Amino acid sequence: xxxxxxxxxxxxxxxxxxxxxxxxxxxxxxxxxxxxxxxxxxxxxxxxxxxxxxxxxxxxxxxxxxxxxxxxxxxxxxxxxxxxxxxxxxxxxxxxxxxxxxxxxxxxxxxxxxxxxxxxxxxxxxxxxxxxxxxxxxxxxxxxxxxxxxxxxxxxxxxxxxxxxxxxxxxxxxxxxxxxxxxxxxxxxxxxxxxxxxxxxxxxxxxxxxxxxxxxxxxxxxxxxxxxxxxxxxxxxxxxxxxxxxxxxxxxxxxxxxxxxxxxxxxxxxxxxxxxxx
Numbered sequence: 001x002x003x004x005x006x007x008x009x010x011x012x013x014x015x016x017x018x019x020x021x022x023x024x025x026x027x028x029x030x031x032x033x034x035x036x037x038x039x040x041x042x043x044x045x046x047x048x049x050x051x052x053x054x055x056x057x058x059x060x061x062x063x064x065x066x067x068x069x070x071x072x073x074x075x076x077x078x079x080x081x082x083x084x085x086x087x088x089x090x091x092x093x094x095x096x097x098x099x100x101x102x103x104x105x106x107x108x109x110x111x112x113x114x115x116x117x118x119x120x121x122x123x124x125x126x127x128x129x130x131x132x133x134x135x136x137x138x139x140x141x142x143x144x145x146x147x148x149x150x151x152x153x154x155x156x157x158x159x160x161x162x163x164x165x166x167x168x169x170x171x172x173x174x175x176x177x178x179x180x181x182x183x184x185x186x187x188x189x190x191x192x193x194x195x196x197x198x199x200x201x202x203x204x205x206x207x208x209x210x211x212x213x214x215x216x217x218x219x220x221x222x223x224x225x226x227x228x229x230x231x232x233x234x235x236x237x238x239x240x241x242x243x244x245x246x247x248x249x250x251x252x253x254x255x256x257x258x259x260x261x262x263x264x265x266x267x268x269x270x271x272x273x274x275x276x277x278x
Contacts, residue, residue, distance in 0.1 A: 001263050001272055002059060004045035005029060018046045019059070022261075022274070038064040038077035050090040050098075058098065062086035065100065065110075082108050082117040091129040093139050099159070101126035101143055109162060120145075120164050124152035128177040128213070131159075142167070144188060146174035156188060167196070177213045179222070189214040189224050193232065193239075206232055207244055213252045225250035225262050 005017040007029055019030040035042040044061040051057045057068040063080050065087075066073040079087070085103025092098035096112030103125050107118040120126070124145045131141035143157040154174055156167040167186065169175075175190040186196040189211035193204040211226035220236025229246030231253075232239055248271070250264040258277035263270065 001261075002032075002046035002049045003270060005270065016043055018043050019049070020272070022272070027272075032059065032066070032068060032073060034059075034061055034066055034073055034075070036064075036075040036077070038075060038080050048087055048090045048100075050092055052092070052095060056095065058090050058092065060087045060090060060100065062102070065090075076115075078115045079108050082106075082115060085125070088125065088127060089129045091131050091141060093131060093133050097139055099129055099131065099141055101129045105145065107143070107157075107159070107164070109159075116162070118159065118162060118164060120157055121166075122153045122155065122157070124154075126157070127175070130177075130179050130215075132181060132183070134183055140183065142178040142180065142186065144175040144178045144190065146176065146190060148174075156186075168199070169201075171201075176211070177215075177224075179214045179216055181216065181218060185219045187214050187216065187219075187222055187224075189226070193224050204234075204239055206239055207241065209244060212250060215253050215255055217255055217257065221255075223253045223255055223260055223262075225253040225264075231262065 002019045006014050009015050017029040017031050019032050021028045031043050034044050046059050047062040049059050055070045059066045059068050065076040065079050083106040085106045087100045088102040090100050098110040100108045105120045105122040107120045109116050122145050124147045126143045126145050128144045131139055133139055141159040145153050145155050156169050158165045158167050173191045175188050178188045180186045184198050188194050195202050209228050209230045211224045214224040216222035222234040224232040229243050229248035231242040233242055248264055248266040250262050253262045260275045262273045
């Protein structure tokens with residue numbers, strides 16, 4: 001997980017970290033050195049992360065891309081020239097197929113050699129990006145677009161072969177996250193949780209709480225998290241409320257097999273929760 005983390009050293013002095021790593025037993029606080037031609041700060045807050053493996057991790061300070069091998073970062077400054085809004089999310093199918101999205105509707109794609117700006121047709125914030133590789137070996141990336149405090153688009157972008165289209169949405173509802181693992185289903189969340197099954201949208205009947213992030217293992221194993229400590233889970237038959245109406249703000253969720261991780265904000269501090277299926 002990445003962000004802005006302050007911890008006191010043995011002398012009581014505050015030290016800024018920008019990442020934490022869980023090895024299965026313990027947390028390790030990390031100071032990822034990020035100084036270079038396009039970063040004037042040595043240990044800046046990091047806004048997004050995407051890991052291909054333990055030694056091939058992509059991080060960003062919101063402007064440039066850093067390739068992190070577990071020890072040091074190789075800065076890639078080329079995105080600074082392409083984007084006018086901060087990078088919010090990173091997604092890639094491999095190191096030769098990487099997307100960075102963020103504010104002002106910005107999308108950039110890396111093909112292993114060059115970065116290219118993709119015109120998304122919106123100036124709203126792209127809050128999330130998630131992609132799949134279909135049976136024709138094409139990458140399809142879905143982006144949830146919504147601005148927070150100003151008028152703007154509320155739409156779902158669909159990027160195929162570097163070209164942007166919009167998923168039929170048609171609802172005046174803010175969207176903060178999207179997830180799928182095939183072309184026939186699409187889960188989105190924000191002001192509610194919705195699923196598109198074979199082209200038809202269904203609104204999931206859940207407590208009316210803002211949901212910030214949605215991820216799954218399969219279409220029958222999906223988590224959505226959000227405000228007021230919300231944790232929702234779909235088991236393939238029905239949705240269950242695991243947690244709600246607490247003082248926590250759950251920002252992001254991710255899961256793999258029987259482990260789910262949730263990060264958020266509570267009582268003036270960030271937190272990460274890890275859950276395991278019994």
